[in-house]
Amino acid sequence: MKIKCDKCDNPASVHLTEISGGQKIEKHLCQDCAAGEGITVKTNIPISQLLEDFILQSGPGEELADLACDVCKITFGEFRQKGLLGCPHDYDAFERALLPLLHRAQDGTTQHVGKVPHRAGSSQKKQNAILRLRGQLKDAVASEDYERAAALRDQIKQLENS
Amino acid sequence: MRLTDLTKQAGEWLRGAGPMHDVVISSRVRLARNLAGMPFLSRCSQDQQRELEARLRKELLEVGLAKEVLYVDLAAASDLDRQLLVERHLISRQHAEAGHPRGVAVSGTETVAIMVNEEDHLRIQVLRSGLQLEEAAQEIDRIDDLLEERLDFSFHTRYGYLTACPTNVGTGLRVSVLLHLPALKMTGEIEKFFRAAQDMRLAVRGLYGEGTEATGDFFQLSNQTTLGRTEEQIVSDFLHQTVPRFIEYEQKARQALLDRRSVAIDDKVCRALSLLRSARLISSEETMYLLSLVRMGVNLGRVTDVDLAAINELFLLTQPAHLQRIRNGPMSPQERAEARAKFIRARLGTG
Numbered sequence: 097m098k099i100k101c102d103k104c105d106n107p108a109s110v111h112l113t114e115i116s117g118g119q120k121i122e123k124h125l126c127q128d129c130a131a132g133e134g135i136t137v138k139t140n141i142p143i144s145q146l147l148e149d150f151i152l153q154s155g156p157g158e159e160l161a162d163l164a165c166d167v168c169k170i171t172f173g174e175f176r177q178k179g180l181l182g183c184p185h186d187y188d189a190f191e192r193a194l195l196p197l198l199h200r201a202q203d204g205t206t207q208h209v210g211k212v213p214h215r216a217g218s219s220q221k222k223q224n225a226i227l228r229l230r231g232q233l234k235d236a237v238a239s240e241d242y243e244r245a246a247a248l249r250d251q252i253k254q255l256e257n258s
Numbered sequence: 259m260r261l262t263d264l265t266k267q268a269g270e271w272l273r274g275a276g277p278m279h280d281v282v283i284s285s286r287v288r289l290a291r292n293l294a295g296m297p298f299l300s301r302c303s304q305d306q307q308r309e310l311e312a313r314l315r316k317e318l319l320e321v322g323l324a325k326e327v328l329y330v331d332l333a334a335a336s337d338l339d340r341q342l343l344v345e346r347h348l349i350s351r352q353h354a355e356a357g358h359p360r361g362v363a364v365s366g367t368e369t370v371a372i373m374v375n376e377e378d379h380l381r382i383q384v385l386r387s388g389l390q391l392e393e394a395a396q397e398i399d400r401i402d403d404l405l406e407e408r409l410d411f412s413f414h415t416r417y418g419y420l421t422a423c424p425t426n427v428g429t430g431l432r433v434s435v436l437l438h439l440p441a442l443k444m445t446g447e448i449e450k451f452f453r454a455a456q457d458m459r460l461a462v463r464g465l466y467g468e469g470t471e472a473t474g475d476f477f478q479l480s481n482q483t484t485l486g487r488t489e490e491q492i493v494s495d496f497l498h499q500t501v502p503r504f505i506e507y508e509q510k511a512r513q514a515l516l517d518r519r520s521v522a523i524d525d526k527v528c529r530a531l532s533l534l535r536s537a538r539l540i541s542s543e544e545t546m547y548l549l550s551l552v553r554m555g556v557n558l559g560r561v562t563d564v565d566l567a568a569i570n571e572l573f574l575l576t577q578p579a580h581l582q583r584i585r586n587g588p589m590s591p592q593e594r595a596e597a598r599a600k601f602i603r604a605r606l607g608t609g
Contacts, residue, residue: 182297183296183298184294202483205485207416208418209487223294230295230297234306256295
C-alpha cells in the first residue's frame, strides 16, 4: 500500500518519526512538501533532471538520442536514461551533446585546471585503441571465437606494455 | 586484520576530537578514478568486472596504503558484514546492495577506504574527525600518487580525470563534512541552512550519504563542482568560506537557546539522558534522537558526566548490524530493541 503525503495527495517518499515529549509522531510527506517543511532539500540537482532540462532546451532531441559511441556502442539516449556513460571515449563521441550539460552541471566551466597525472600516461589515441580492442574481445568471447579472443588479448597486452 | 576487529570500537573519525568537533563530526574527501583503456563499470562484461576487481585488489594490497590494510570481497561477504561497512561509512549503500564483483580496501584506523567497482573503478576516500579537510586532502593526494605509479588512469587534457557520471569529471574530487545541527533544527532555522546551501551550489545529504534523506539532526554537506577549479581551490573555498558560515549559524542558534530557553534546554537534555539510562526497549530512531540531544548537552557544557567520544561511539554501535555483530548472531527487531537498551545502559554507567 502506498502512503499518501500528509499535506497533499502525492505519494509520500519521506517518512519521519519524531519523538516529542514521549509521544511518537509519524510524518509522511512527498518530496516537495518535505522540502517545503525544511526536512529535506533538493539542492543536489540529479543528473536525470539536468538531462531532462537540457532536452527541453535542445529542441529536436531525437537526433541527439541516436548519437552513438563507436567504441562502447552506447547511445546518447541510453546515457540519458541511466545518467552513466559507457566508456572514456564517450566524452569525445558525445562532446556536442555533453558540453551544454557540463556547462550547467559544472558551474559554467569546462576546462580542467587541476591535477595532471605525473606519469605522462598513455595518449588518448592509445587509450581508445585499447578500448576498441577490448570491445572486440568482449564480442569474440560472447560468440565463443576463442582463437580470435586469444589474438586480441595478445594485441591488448602488447599495446599496454608499449 | 579481520572485519570483526573493526566492530569493537568506532573508527578514528568518530573519536569526537579535531577542530570544531562540537559541530563538525567528521571531514571526508573522495576521488573518483577509472583505469584507462577499460569501459566504465556499467558497460563492462562480467569477465571485465572480475578482471578489474582482481587487478585492483592486488594493487591495493601491495601498494602500501597503510600499516594494516583489510580488503573485503563484497560479493562473497554476508549481508550483515556489508551492512556493518555501511554503518561505519566505509562503503555506500549502493555498493553494499550491488550484485557484481566488487570490494573495499580499508586501512587499520579506518581513515582510508577505497571502493573497487562502485560507480567508478575506484572511489578513494579519506576520513578525519572534526574539521580536518586539508589534512585529508593531503593524504588522498599521496594515495592517488602511489596508485598512479602502478595504474594508468583515464585522463583527458580538456576534461581531466574521466568519470562514469559527468558530474564528477575533472578533479573527481568531492569534499564533505558531516554536521551536527540540533539547535538549527530546534529553532526552526534549518531552512536557512538549506537555502544558503542551495545558493552556494552545495549538496545536502543524510547521514549515510548519497540517496539518503537529510532527516534528523545530521547533515552531510558537499561541493558539487568538480571541473574548472584546482583541488586546492575546491578544498580551500569549502574549508575557509563555506563550512565556517554553517558552523556559525549553528553556534549562534545554540547560544540563543541558552540565553533564552536554558531551563527548557536542560530539561530536554536531562530527560534524554535519563531515558537512555533507564530504557529497557529502545529503537534505533529514538536512540539517534536522544543521543543527538545529549551530544548537544555535552557540547554546551550542560552535561559533564558523559564523554563525547562515548556518545559518538554509541551512535555507531547501536546500529542494527553492529548490535548483531556484538551479540554474534541475527536478532529480531524486538530483540535488538532490548539488546540496544541494555548496551546503552552499560555504556552510560547504569548497568
